[in-house]
Amino acid sequence: MNQNGHHPKQKTIILNGREVAFFEGETVYEVAQRNQQDIPTLCYDDRLEPFGGCRLCVVDVEGMRNPVASCTFQATPGLVVNTHTERIETHRKTLLEMVVSENRELEVDPLRGYASQELTDLVSLYEAQTGRFQGSQSGTTNTEDDNPFIFRDYDLCISCYRCVRVCAEEEGDYAISIMNRGFETQITTEFNGLLKDSACTFCGQCVQTCPTGALGDLKAMRAASIPLPIAKTRTICPYCGVGCSVDVLTKGDQIVGIHPAMDGPANEGALCIKGQFAFDFVQHGDRLKTPLIRGEDGRFHPASWDEALDRAADGFQKVEEQYGRHAVYGVASGRAPHEAAYTMQKFIRAGYGTHNIDNCSRA
Amino acid sequence: MTNPTDLELIDRWRHEPAPLLPILHAFHDRDGYLSEEAIRTVADELRIPAADLFGTVTFYHHFSRSAPGQSAPRVCTGPICRLHGAETMLSDLQDQGATPMPCSGRCDVPIPVLKGHTTLSGLTAESLTPSRSPLPDPNPAGQVECVFAHIREPDRTSLAGYERTGGYEALTKAVKTLTPEAVIDMVDRSGLAGRGGAGFPTGRKWHYVRTAPGDPKTVVCNADEGEPGCFKDRTIMDYDPHGLIEGMVIAGYATGATRGFIYLRYEYPETELVLTQALAAAEAAGFVGDHILGSDFSFNLYIRRGAGAYICGEETSLLNSLEGKHPFPRNRPPYPTTNGFEDLPTVVNNVETLASVAPIVRHGADWYQSLGLGDHAGTKIISLSGDVRRPGNYEVPIGLPLQTLINDWAGGPLSGRTVQAVTMAGLSGGFLAGDDLNITLDDPTIRQKGSYLGAGGIMVFDDSRSMIEVAHDAMEFFAHESCGKCFPCRIGTTRLTERLNGEAKNLTHDQWLIEVEDLGRTMKETSACGLGQAAPLVTESLVRYFGDEVRKYVENSS
Ligand SMILES: Cc1cc2nc3c(=O)[nH]c(=O)nc-3n(C[C@H](O)[C@H](O)[C@H](O)COP(=O)(O)O)c2cc1C
Ligand code: SF4
Numbered sequence: 001m002n003q004n005g006h007h008p009k010q011k012t013i014i015l016n017g018r019e020v021a022f023f024e025g026e027t028v029y030e031v032a033q034r035n036q037q038d039i040p041t042l043c044y045d046d047r048l049e050p051f052g053g054c055r056l057c058v059v060d061v062e063g064m065r066n067p068v069a070s071c072t073f074q075a076t077p078g079l080v081v082n083t084h085t086e087r088i089e090t091h092r093k094t095l096l097e098m099v100v101s102e103n104r105e106l107e108v109d110p111l112r113g114y115a116s117q118e119l120t121d122l123v124s125l126y127e128a129q130t131g132r133f134q135g136s137q138s139g140t141t142n143t144e145d146d147n148p149f150i151f152r153d154y155d156l157c158i159s160c161y162r163c164v165r166v167c168a169e170e171e172g173d174y175a176i177s178i179m180n181r182g183f184e185t186q187i188t189t190e191f192n193g194l195l196k197d198s199a200c201t202f203c204g205q206c207v208q209t210c211p212t213g214a215l216g217d218l219k220a221m222r223a224a225s226i227p228l229p230i231a232k233t234r235t236i237c238p239y240c241g242v243g244c245s246v247d248v249l250t251k252g253d254q255i256v257g258i259h260p261a262m263d264g265p266a267n268e269g270a271l272c273i274k275g276q277f278a279f280d281f282v283q284h285g286d287r288l289k290t291p292l293i294r295g296e297d298g299r300f301h302p303a304s305w306d307e308a309l310d311r312a313a314d315g316f317q318k319v320e321e322q323y324g325r326h327a328v329y330g331v332a333s334g335r336a337p338h339e340a341a342y343t344m345q346k347f348i349r350a351g352y353g354t355h356n357i358d359n360c361s362r363a
Numbered sequence: 364m365t366n367p368t369d370l371e372l373i374d375r376w377r378h379e380p381a382p383l384l385p386i387l388h389a390f391h392d393r394d395g396y397l398s399e400e401a402i403r404t405v406a407d408e409l410r411i412p413a414a415d416l417f418g419t420v421t422f423y424h425h426f427s428r429s430a431p432g433q434s435a436p437r438v439c440t441g442p443i444c445r446l447h448g449a450e451t452m453l454s455d456l457q458d459q460g461a462t463p464m465p466c467s468g469r470c471d472v473p474i475p476v477l478k479g480h481t482t483l484s485g486l487t488a489e490s491l492t493p494s495r496s497p498l499p500d501p502n503p504a505g506q507v508e509c510v511f512a513h514i515r516e517p518d519r520t521s522l523a524g525y526e527r528t529g530g531y532e533a534l535t536k537a538v539k540t541l542t543p544e545a546v547i548d549m550v551d552r553s554g555l556a557g558r559g560g561a562g563f564p565t566g567r568k569w570h571y572v573r574t575a576p577g578d579p580k581t582v583v584c585n586a587d588e589g590e591p592g593c594f595k596d597r598t599i600m601d602y603d604p605h606g607l608i609e610g611m612v613i614a615g616y617a618t619g620a621t622r623g624f625i626y627l628r629y630e631y632p633e634t635e636l637v638l639t640q641a642l643a644a645a646e647a648a649g650f651v652g653d654h655i656l657g658s659d660f661s662f663n664l665y666i667r668r669g670a671g672a673y674i675c676g677e678e679t680s681l682l683n684s685l686e687g688k689h690p691f692p693r694n695r696p697p698y699p700t701t702n703g704f705e706d707l708p709t710v711v712n713n714v715e716t717l718a719s720v721a722p723i724v725r726h727g728a729d730w731y732q733s734l735g736l737g738d739h740a741g742t743k744i745i746s747l748s749g750d751v752r753r754p755g756n757y758e759v760p761i762g763l764p765l766q767t768l769i770n771d772w773a774g775g776p777l778s779g780r781t782v783q784a785v786t787m788a789g790l791s792g793g794f795l796a797g798d799d800l801n802i803t804l805d806d807p808t809i810r811q812k813g814s815y816l817g818a819g820g821i822m823v824f825d826d827s828r829s830m831i832e833v834a835h836d837a838m839e840f841f842a843h844e845s846c847g848k849c850f851p852c853r854i855g856t857t858r859l860t861e862r863l864n865g866e867a868k869n870l871t872h873d874q875w876l877i878e879v880e881d882l883g884r885t886m887k888e889t890s891a892c893g894l895g896q897a898a899p900l901v902t903e904s905l906v907r908y909f910g911d912e913v914r915k916y917v918e919n920s921s
């Protein structure tokens with residue numbers, strides 16, 4: 001170990017005056033991240049191939065005339081990098097002012113999506129909302145896209161293509177792409193049709209990576225007007241056996257939306273249409289609030305919990321007496337909470353001594 | 364004759380390398396446009412997601428998606444054609460469904476109108492006639508030429524015509540008597556540098572490819588010539604196609620590449636025919652193909668046509684286009700020399716660069732080196748256009764004074780006029796004016812003035828022209844051609860165009876200057892490729908040379 005704590009053979013760069021080690025193949029951006037040097041980005045999503053579009057991540061490299069995009073530039077031994085020089089910070093502010101000038105508005109409700117505040121936050125950090133560089137706006141809203149899940153408000157699009165790339169690289173659906181070029185660029189589906197007529201599976205990943213709220217979660221946005229703070233509760237999606245981590249968004253005691261957990265070990269920010277959007281049943285008006293027992297007349301009648309449990313226990317007991325303990329088979333519901341599922345398997349395993357327990361989401 | 368079926372069109376190409384563009388062209392030519400059905404069929408057959416292929420088709424200016432489409436007139440509205448009334452021409456042809464196209468590389472015979480596979484030209488709609496590209500005049504100063512040395516020989520495009528003045532001797536010499544390393548060394552010592560814009564030393568590029576791991580290697584000839592005011596590559600290919608082919612095969616021999624592509628811009632349909640015929644003759648004579656000249660060196664050559672996108676001249680965008688991908692430029696490093704076509708080592712060279720190779724191999728490095736003036740090596744073809752008496756292509760010794768070219772070689776400005784400004788590198792080098800017109804044509808000198816020689820397009824504007832308008836049209840071109848990958852260029856080219864279009868956005872003179880400078884600096888220093896880095900040279904040089912005009916313009920328009 002040398003004085004900086006590196007193995008002498010470890011390759012290093014000089015990052016903001018400090019010698020830091022890097023791994024083979026690491027980009028300058030990744031090295032900086034590991035060393036707590038925050039570099040702003042807009043087109044970056046660490047799950048995707050670096051793209052090099054927004055240019056906010058540019059840094060000064062000694063010996064190079066122009067700044068380089070740190071997200072695509074690999075570290076090499078001895079590189080001298082400065083991430084926050086005056087010229088770099090000026091470029092970042094100018095770039096942000098340019099981006100602000102192309103959009104209808106900046107402030108969007110955080111319920112639009114996981115990353116929806118990225119642009120707004122950077123603009124505040126760099127005090128870039130200055131009204132400079134005024135001119136025409138880019139993007140054409142597609143809010144008429146008739147689907148219950150995804151709001152397509154391309155007036156707010158900044159052409160970072162994270163949506164297109166996440167759809168291709170993470171979801172593998174290639175449902176959306178880039179149409180036209182330059183300032184006329186537009187996110188599109190095949191032949192610019194509706195999402196529901198495209199290869200889209202409504203997984204929602206494009207929504208959650210969009211840094212401006214141009215793509216919005218329509219289900220969550222319904223709760224935008226509720227004047228309560230958003231709370232997040234980390235849990236596992238109950239729908240299937242993959243075990244995607246999610247953050248359930250609540251306002252008061254109402255579930256208002258779902259965010260995929262970017263650090264979820266099984267899903268790394270991915271979800272499917274059910275985990276992402278299908279939570280309405282929890283607070284649905286049709287849900288049973290009291291037990292019902294079928295009477296002699298063949299109809300259901302409200303009953304007390306004691307009556308209902310007695311009736312169920314009675315039925316189970318008869319089956320066990322008549323056919324033995326392995327005649328009991330429990331199937332828990334994917335829509336039940338994990339605690340209920342756990343109790344259910346305990347009931348079957350410990351109560352009956354059988355392994356005949358399953359869950360509908362084991363599919 | 365019945366029309367070929369969809370599958371026949373696809374099967375003709377699908378087993379060749381880089382099949383997407385030729386297949387799309389086949390449908391475009393058969394149907395007159397690319398229908399939704401055609402795009403779906405191609406996507407299915409080539410296993411490309413439909414959304415991706417649709418998006419990529421919309422990237423290219425010349426692919427029509429509805430009738431009249433392919434055969435409707437496209438009128439060049441480039442900087443020189445505008446001086447000659449291109450906008451009137453466009454409105455006169457409106458009833459035929461005419462659309463504008465950026466500079467189509469015929470600034471020496473304005474105004475070109477492309478109809479299907481035919482280029483017409485004329486100054487009015489009535490006078491449009493099919494026109495061949497002009498042959499360069501004999502060198503006005505009797506200078507020794509390299510690329511143009513034999514271009515005026517009759518019958519030069521045929522194999523016999525080419526061989527009459529030593530054609531394919533260089534290839535024979537290389538393959539039979541020189542090692543690949545010796546060829547590279549020769550090209551290196553000649554001082555030949557890229558003639559497509561960036562000026563990278565050719566020998567060094569070839570050396571990188573030769574020593575890079577990975578096979579097969581590829582030679583790509585960049586014949587996209589999209590830079591406004593550049594029309595030299597067209598002339599070389601139209602009159603000396605074998606010169607290019609021989610250079611490419613030698614490049615293949617030197618670098619160990621076994622396949623080559625000529626990526627030809629859409630706007631040169633006649634050139635495609637010339638190249639196709641020359642290639643067939645060269646193949647038949649054993650100069651291209653397997654076991655060239657009985658050796659164990661094989662090299663196959665394919666011609667691919669672009670579809671209207673200036674950015675596809677940028678080498679990494681070109682490679683994506685060839686591969687059938689969305690033609691955004693790639694991030695560099697890695698460079699094409701190690702990760703080029705299909706991620707394998709690839710030489711990308713300009714037409715003029717490659718056409719210089721056979722003469723160098725024949726006459727030697729010292730000969731080529733000595734063609735330049737002073738310390739400068741070699742020659743450069745300048746496409747000179749605009750307000751001069753004799754526009755055209757001139758092969759100049761590097762280091763020739765600009766004034767000599769304009770006044771002595773090209774006859775000077777029209778009578779009663781003076782030269783107000785010239786562009787450099789087509790449009791990408793911005794303007795030179797005033798005392799800076801007294802430069803010599805070599806990169807070190809021009810770079811001192813904040814510009815560069817680039818591909819050698821020089822457009823002349825005399826004192827009757829509004830430089831604000833010229834600058835506006837230039838910036839509008841860059842905005843039209845910006846690929847949209849990176850923020851500074853996508854937004855910046857549009858903002859700069861808006862600041863030149865007469866609206867000036869209620870800015871004071873000071874505000875205008877600061878905004879234009881700030882946009883320009885960030886574009887120059889942070890854009891992802893040469894387009895966005897070069898575009899602000901237009902405004903930068905406008906402000907430098909024409910400060911008074913800018914002030915008047917801003918004050919009148921706000
Ligand atoms: C926007 C842009 C457009 C370009 N267009 C062309 C072109 O049309 N033809 C060309 O040869 N090079 C063009 N280039 C330069 C190529 O990227 C590349 O440097 C060149 O083809 C290399 O060949 P050379 O070394 O022989 O010049 C362009 C570059 C940029 C940034
Ligand atoms: S919801 Fe999923 S599949 Fe649909 S476009 Fe977005 S990322 Fe692609």
Ligand code: SF4
Nearest residue numbers: 157158160161163210
């Ligand atoms: S919709 Fe959002 S994620 Fe997609 S390109 Fe636009 S800003 Fe980026």
Ligand code: SF4
Nearest residue numbers: 846848849852892895
């Ligand atoms: S500089 Fe312009 S043309 Fe080049 S990558 Fe950026 S947007 Fe595309």
Ligand code: FES
Nearest residue numbers: 052054055057071
């Ligand atoms: S994060 Fe590097 S360019 Fe956007």
